[in-house]
Amino acid sequence: MGCSAYCFHCLFDHGTPVILVVSSKKVGFIFRLLQLCIIVYVAVYVCWYKRAYQERDSVISSVSTKVKGNILTNSSAFGTHVWDTSEYVIPPQGENSFFVLTNAIVTQGQTQGSCPEIPSEFTNCQSDSDCKEGLKEIRGNGVQTGKCVQYSETIKTCEVLSWCPLENDTVIPKPALLSAAEDFTVLIKNNIQYPKFKFRKRNILRHINSTYLKNCTFNHKTDPHCPVFRLGDIVTESGEDFSIMALKGGIIGIFIDWSCDLDFNERFCVPKYSFRRLDNKNPENNVAPGYNFRYAKYYMNNENTETRTLIKAFGIRFDVIVFGMAGKFNIVPTIVNVGAALALLNLMKVICDWFMLNCLSDSEYYSKHKFKHLKPKDESETFSFTDQSSYGTP
Numbered sequence: 001m002g003c004s005a006y007c008f009h010c011l012f013d014h015g016t017p018v019i020l021v022v023s024s025k026k027v028g029f030i031f032r033l034l035q036l037c038i039i040v041y042v043a044v045y046v047c048w049y050k051r052a053y054q055e056r057d058s059v060i061s062s063v064s065t066k067v068k069g070n071i072l073t074n075s076s077a078f079g080t081h082v083w084d085t086s087e088y089v090i091p092p093q094g095e096n097s098f099f100v101l102t103n104a105i106v107t108q109g110q111t112q113g114s115c116p117e118i119p120s121e122f123t124n125c126q127s128d129s130d131c132k133e134g135l136k137e138i139r140g141n142g143v144q145t146g147k148c149v150q151y152s153e154t155i156k157t158c159e160v161l162s163w164c165p166l167e168n169d170t171v172i173p174k175p176a177l178l179s180a181a182e183d184f185t186v187l188i189k190n191n192i193q194y195p196k197f198k199f200r201k202r203n204i205l206r207h208i209n210s211t212y213l214k215n216c217t218f219n220h221k222t223d224p225h226c227p228v229f230r231l232g233d234i235v236t237e238s239g240e241d242f243s244i245m246a247l248k249g250g251i252i253g254i255f256i257d258w259s260c261d262l263d264f265n266e267r268f269c270v271p272k273y274s275f276r277r278l279d280n281k282n283p284e285n286n287v288a289p290g291y292n293f294r295y296a297k298y299y300m301n302n303e304n305t306e307t308r309t310l311i312k313a314f315g316i317r318f319d320v321i322v323f324g325m326a327g328k329f330n331i332v333p334t335i336v337n338v339g340a341a342l343a344l345l346n347l348m349k350v351i352c353d354w355f356m357l358n359c360l361s362d363s364e365y366y367s368k369h370k371f372k373h374l375k376p377k378d379e380s381e382t383f384s385f386t387d388q389s390s391y392g393t394p
């Protein structure tokens, strides 16, 4: 063929695929079934469940909390004592979490001096030779003076320089000192935003007015949007008993889920609350249970000596954990996912061809018609068909 004829063919010939229509119920059924599966997968999983047509953004949030409630206790450590929020919330404000004191071991009137150590296998002694001057026992309460002194009528322990008298935390008050703290309430203020969509909202929703806020308490059924929570309800919803947890303390997670579909009206984007215990409560691994720490209140006594009250505080720390993703329609993920769905539909044709050429009794017959071998024109003027035994070897 001359160069000009070749160019002519290139410019004006049109190539079109030959379509082989196979009237086989089996192949037709499999093809439609696979197509249906793909359509269901794309419609249900990709579009409805995964919302793959949406652009997504994750939540940014800020949290502040305020606990309220007063209780009256009558204990040997404090006498008759009214507890208010400034006393049992430690520290007064925290980052995404707050701690409520529920139990305490109190050691009153400690001053700097020397006193016998609390008895233990490391501190018990018979004579001064069992104690070492200057020894700082990590788990002890002070620095040893080298003397062995009487702790009680029958027990002698090494003397230490420390804040005396020493704390004895072997007995924990039972029931917990502030077990009535379950009636305290906490107001959680939570502001969120999805910067990609310029969307902002807070958990004190538009319909909540100050009268409602003053009187409501969160309840999943009756007041699901009230941002005031009763501590006892939070602990009960996380599957715990407040009076037991109050003894040694623990950690509870308050989860706020802000997952939103921003294709719908903004008013449907509301927080969903759930509660779970976060620290270990496995009864088989109950070494070091609960949550506690120590702090002291300092003052000058009548002799103008610095004195302190040491408090080993047990309580429940509530961690507010905000999470969520928002989605909004966007053309780019829509095109990508429609393209992927179309590609999958095309893949079905390949699977059906394979089935037709390998699994049916007439596969040889179909194979013969599926693959055409066209010989060069100078060898033969006619088309010929060649037997094929398997798909992919034309």
Ligand SMILES: Nc1ncnc2c1ncn2[C@@H]1O[C@H](COP(=O)(O)OP(=O)(O)OP(=O)(O)O)[C@@H](O)[C@H]1O
Pocket: 066, 067, 068, 185, 186, 187, 210, 213, 214, 228
């Ligand atoms: N833990 C809580 N339980 C119940 N209501 C609360 C709680 N914390 C705050 N509130 C009430 O919610 C409203 C808003 O609280 P916010 O702290 O913004 O205002 P406030 O006037 O400083 O509150 P207050 O002075 O009463 O502590 C107030 O009416 C407040 O009394």
